[in-house]
Amino acid sequence: MKPSVLIIAGLFLGLVVGVAWIQFITTGLPADPSLKLPAINNVSVKGFPFWVILCHWVNFFFLIILIRSGISILMDHPRLYWNHNCTPDSEWLRFTPIRVPRDRFWTAKDDARYISPVLGLPGYRHSVGIARGWHFIHVPFFVLNGVFFVCLLFLTDHWQRIVPTSWEIIPDAWSVFVHYITFHLPIEPNGFYHYNALQKLSYFAVIFIFTPLSIISGMCMSPALENRFHWLPKIFGNRQGARSVHFLVMLGYIAFIFVHVGMVAISGLVRNMNHITLGTDEPNNLNGLFIGIGIICLLVSFFFLAHYISWRKPRLVQKASAMINSPLWEKTINRLKPRKYYTKKDISPYFWANGKLPTSQVWKDLLADDFKDYKLKIGGMVSNPVELSLDELKLLGKEENITMQHCIQGWSGIAEWGGIPIHSIINIVKPHKNAKMVVFYSFGEGLYGGTYYDSHTLDNCLKPSSILAWEMNYEALSPVYGAPLRLRVENQLGYKQVKWIERIEFVEDFENIGKGYGGKNADDEYFDILANT
Ligand SMILES: Nc1nc2c(c(=O)[nH]1)N[C@H]1C(S)=C(S)[C@@H](COP(=O)(O)O)O[C@H]1N2
Ligand SMILES: [Mo]
Numbered sequence: 001m002k003p004s005v006l007i008i009a010g011l012f013l014g015l016v017v018g019v020a021w022i023q024f025i026t027t028g029l030p031a032d033p034s035l036k037l038p039a040i041n042n043v044s045v046k047g048f049p050f051w052v053i054l055c056h057w058v059n060f061f062f063l064i065i066l067i068r069s070g071i072s073i074l075m076d077h078p079r080l081y082w083n084h085n086c087t088p089d090s091e092w093l094r095f096t097p098i099r100v101p102r103d104r105f106w107t108a109k110d111d112a113r114y115i116s117p118v119l120g121l122p123g124y125r126h127s128v129g130i131a132r133g134w135h136f137i138h139v140p141f142f143v144l145n146g147v148f149f150v151c152l153l154f155l156t157d158h159w160q161r162i163v164p165t166s167w168e169i170i171p172d173a174w175s176v177f178v179h180y181i182t183f184h185l186p187i188e189p190n191g192f193y194h195y196n197a198l199q200k201l202s203y204f205a206v207i208f209i210f211t212p213l214s215i216i217s218g219m220c221m222s223p224a225l226e227n228r229f230h231w232l233p234k235i236f237g238n239r240q241g242a243r244s245v246h247f248l249v250m251l252g253y254i255a256f257i258f259v260h261v262g263m264v265a266i267s268g269l270v271r272n273m274n275h276i277t278l279g280t281d282e283p284n285n286l287n288g289l290f291i292g293i294g295i296i297c298l299l300v301s302f303f304f305l306a307h308y309i310s311w312r313k314p315r316l317v318q319k320a321s322a323m324i325n326s327p328l329w330e331k332t333i334n335r336l337k338p339r340k341y342y343t344k345k346d347i348s349p350y351f352w353a354n355g356k357l358p359t360s361q362v363w364k365d366l367l368a369d370d371f372k373d374y375k376l377k378i379g380g381m382v383s384n385p386v387e388l389s390l391d392e393l394k395l396l397g398k399e400e401n402i403t404m405q406h407c408i409q410g411w412s413g414i415a416e417w418g419g420i421p422i423h424s425i426i427n428i429v430k431p432h433k434n435a436k437m438v439v440f441y442s443f444g445e446g447l448y449g450g451t452y453y454d455s456h457t458l459d460n461c462l463k464p465s466s467i468l469a470w471e472m473n474y475e476a477l478s479p480v481y482g483a484p485l486r487l488r489v490e491n492q493l494g495y496k497q498v499k500w501i502e503r504i505e506f507v508e509d510f511e512n513i514g515k516g517y518g519g520k521n522a523d524d525e526y527f528d529i530l531a532n533t
Contacts, residue, residue, distance in 0.1 A: 072120030172197035418471030
């Protein structure tokens with residue numbers, strides 16, 4: 001952790017704890033606010049209806065899945081920033097001992113870390129595709145469960161149990177906190193009828209602050225949204241700020257889970273478990289506890305199964321995520337047209353790189369001659385297949401865009417890209433009516449060998465800022481960043497931006513190309529087929 005962050009966090013914590021202790025030492029324990037609670041026979045909203053019990057456990061299940069897969073995703077780029085450039089050493093927190101070497105080619109993939117499968121779902125290294133599969137399979141249902149819960153909360157009187165109606169809750173919660181932090185147990189109201197002030201406030205915060213924050217900060221990381229609604233990530237400063245907040249909210253959830261479970265255990269485990277499994281207020285019936293233990297066993301078995309599927313049937317995870325999310329995204333965020341927002345002064349001084357430099361002799365020979373003999377081959381289902389040199393391409397026109405690239409791993413960077421709009425090429429080659437996809441083949445190989453390629457819908461190739469670039473930051477594209485030509489389709493993630501392009505093919509669909517999932521990373525690493533988020 002950056003020393004300044006450690007100092008700020010330490011000071012903040014010290015201040016809060018210190019003030020509580022000073023209050024305790026100088027004025028003694030504050031009055032316990034739970035004394036003010038009405039007698040239980042005067043309580044109108046009490047107990048836990050079935051839908052509360054259901055939503056609570058479903059949410060617990062999803063939250064653990066989201067946290068574990070989120071940790072796995074994080075470790076693919078184990079650095080967190082508040083700035084949008086992601087320059088190494090500018091991170092406020094990193095989960096890697098490595099300082100990025102500046103004297104040799106160091107890719108973002110090299111920088112990915114191993115994470116134990118005990119913590120991460122699925123854990124290990126280079127598993128961001130599968131981890132994202134688990135994450136995104138559950139995101140829509142997590143949101144749905146939350147919406148369902150909040151709707152019922154307000155359709156019934158149950159909201160009164162969770163939503164504070166008076167500002168007094170804040171000093172009251174503080175008084176409860178002073179009890180805990182000075183090692184005093186405050187009066188424990190029976191949760192069937194009442195929560196204490198701090199408890200109520202924290203339930204409220206988890207439902208009405210943490211969850212919206214996690215949803216909004218998650219959305220800010222989507223290239224389709226970031227490149228269209230630039231104001232959205234500005235809520236958090238920028239896209240990396242949103243990513244950091246997404247992480248902090250996760251820490252908040254984890255802290256909450258530990259404290260919440262701990263309090264459930266010490267404040268009357270058996271009775272509390274009856275509340276939240278059977279919806280009854282019985283102090284001695286062990287059924288609730290057994291059901292709770294059963295649910296936890298179910299969760300643990302689910303994770304054994306999830307890890308088994310992750311390693312033996314990873315394609316299942318990828319396909320399930322695509323089945324749930326592709327229709328959702330196709331109809332919404334994939335339709336958004338990227339807009340230009342960034343200016344020259346936003347260009348990132350450091351730009352992470354990915355991919356293996358091509359090792360083919362053809363590419364090396366072309367490079368040695370400054371790509372004078374390079375011919376981009378465009379064919380497939382077109383009326384007019386062509387081969388174009390760089391000079392010929394440059395005569396066809398040029399567009400310059402300053403955009404943010406979003407890598408699936410988590411890093412981003414802003415650069416200027418200059419090149420030919422793909423629609424100009426489409427006008428020349430005249431694709432057949434049923435050509436719906438455009439496949440871009442690289443001179444380079446994928447991480448696990450074999451030609452690197454990726455595909456885009458014709459529709460996305462026709463979006464604003466979709467270009468074949470020969471220029472980066474006003475200079476000729478360098479070998480590392482994809483010389484002689486690379487792709488830019490700004491509503492998609494970084495792995496779809498094929499570098500070192502050798503040829504382009506128009507096809508009806510990608511089923512017969514590679515392993516049939518639309519791109520090298522989708523084939524080999526189970527990345528998303530549609531890469532809007
Ligand atoms: N040919 C090829 N293109 C590639 C890759 C690759 O491995 N090979 N990696 C992709 C990934 S994962 C990313 S994030 C971007 C990185 O682009 P950059 O190196 O310009 O930052 O390139 C994409 N294009
Ligand atoms: Mo990437």
